[in-house]
Amino acid sequence: METTATERNVNVQLEPARPLAGAGSGGEAPSVQASPRPIIEIRDLMLRYGEKVALQDIDLEIPERRVTAFIGPSGCGKSTLLRCLNRMNDLIDDVDIRGQILLYGTNIYDRSTDVVALRQRVGMVFQKSNPFPKSIYENVAYGLRIAGTRRKNVLDAAVEKSLRRAALWEEVKDRLNESALSLSGGQQQRLCIARAIAVEPEVILMDEPCSALDPVATTKVESLIHELSQRYTIVIVTHNMQQAARVSDRTAFLYLGRLVEVGPTEKIFTAPAKRETEDYVTGRFG
């Protein structure tokens, strides 16, 4: 990987992020391991907003460099679970979280964790695209500037790389200084993806990234997800089962705050083990 490293002090002991050996020049097409080890392990997670219990008894492993999908009916807690992975739920008042979430073996809910550094390693793309009211260039460069990068040539290179990886470069390369709000909905969402990958996270969380997009833009984003999964670990929440089936390698089905079943996507959709899973994927409810 190129050295656009964060200059923050991370006071969490973590194992080295990923094997640099196979990266080569510029890091195109890294090797895919045969059986991926888990990058995130969720152990016995419980989350409560005030009196209401939103998640309970969640035990889950997210494999490295695969696409994992959370599916389930509205209100089942999939977005909440996703937001736990980068501690975005901390922003809400009156929330109580118990349990552990291990990122490469270290609990991110430990007292000594640097939350800000965590979010640099676990990025997020939101349901409704939210580009900053700045130029396209400044949007993508934002995370890098936050991390302390200032040299123009470094930023230029990183912005171009991220926009290429987000399949947006060709469309915007001539108008990087225009407002990001002048892009279409699908372009804005891809911009948000570019923005998220510019800081070279290890995990990208996507909260229903295509729900506000038209089918053409959705297809573009889905193929993008497929490409990105070769380099990043992706966790995607979707209420669109067909999308989960198209895009993910593993699927977790949640219902009423509990993890009902998790497994390879094919198995979940063709031969689910639990009755509730089968009812949901065949469309009997939800």
Next chain:
Amino acid sequence: MKALWRSGDPFVWLAGAMLALSLLMVAGLVLLILVNGLGFFWPRDLERFTLDGGSIVVGEVSAREAIPNPGASPGTPVRYRIQVKRGDRDVFGSDFVWIDESNIVRRECPDDLVALERREWGNFFGTISAVRHGSVAVATGPEAAWRALEDRLPEARRLHEEIRSIEKQEIGANNYAQERARLARRRLELRGVTSGPEVDEIADRIAALYEQYGASLKRLERLRQAQNTTLVAMTGDGSTIEIPFDNLVRAYRPNRMGTLEKAGFYLAKMWEFVSTDPRESNTEGGVFPAIFGTVMMVLIMSVLVTPLGVVAALYLREYARQGPFVSAVRIAVNNLAGVPSIVFGVFGVGFFIYTIGGTIDRWFFAEALPTPTFGTGGILWASLTLALLTVPVVIVATEEGLAAVPRGVREASIALAATKFETTWRVVLPAVLPSILTGLILAMARAAGEVAPLMITGVVKLAPALPLDGFFPFFHLERKFMHLGFHIYDVGFQSPNVDAARPMVYMTTVLLLAIVLLLNLAAITIRNRLRKRFRLAAV
């Protein structure tokens, strides 16, 4: 009928009518001010009136009215009288005189009447007969005298400017340096040092400065002696006076001037109005120091109010825990906008001037005491008082802008590993900048017009120097200053020569409106450009 009511049309018409009425009132006000003010500088023809009984009056016609006659029986013809500005206050004692129209025997506009603007005693209207240099007559007769006048007046004015410049710059700098040396000596005295090398050095400095002062005085004396040309002139009723050229600002013969010439004259007078210092107790000359003081005060106030208001709004909305306390603070801030401005002035005097200013004086300027430096009114305290006055406006406008920033944008920033402060600084603040400018526009408009709090916190009728000049430290924030709003009040109601001053009041009002308009337009342009660049919602 009911259908008409339900459709809402009557209210739409009513709203339109009210809007039209408001616009008409504003337009009417502006028109009134313009008509009364803009005609001020147009050179009017001079007329000579020969009255019943032989007396002659020469001057400009300034007003005409019906003679009030309460006891008359209905049907008596109304008699009129005209007000003539005949100038020559040093001869007659007053500028204006009323003449009964029925007393006028002859009324004519002779070509040779001359109008002179003087630095003292106001205008002169009459005829000129000779120009003298010392005791030697250089030109005699009205035509020759006029030509000599035209020739020599520019030189005389240049000499006057040079004298003024020596007085203001050279001698002014000298005085300033002497004052600082004296203060330095006093500072040493306060520390207990009354002799020794430091004291000697200061004494030497003062001696050197005094010598320079003497040299400057000598130069001034020479220049003044060169300025001994005089003009011999005659008033309407025959008395002769001698006017030194040093006292002349302008000379013109309005009865001979064509429209183009008069237009040129008008523009010259307008320029003089906005660029020179006032004369004659603010009833003549220009208002430049007042313009300067107003603009500088508004700018200083803007610099003070913007961080104060923006940070307060940010705290109220982004950082404070929403609850009854924060709501109470918000209500208090909104009510602050309703406090009468004179109360702010009193607060300014008590807190800023006496308490803070007094403390600053004791700590830093003890050598100047008992003369207060910051412990008295000044442009800093006046700007601070007005900043307090207008801070609620900025807070409210900024809060509105903050509410309009979409929530997702803040989340996105946090998800990119920014802290809350970084999010506020890099994303929220730039997005809220147009709203801050809106608040600033409203604040500037309000501040430029407030006079009451300024009167007690630092505005004066005539300031000896501008708050910004060439002497270190360049910004003299402790100085008193002049202000257009106060100038209007002073000229209109406190001047010794109200009739002469009235048109000046209107002109100054036009100027104040124009300045506020310009400041607002500048801010609006910046705001629009920001909005367009980032497609922000219009708040």
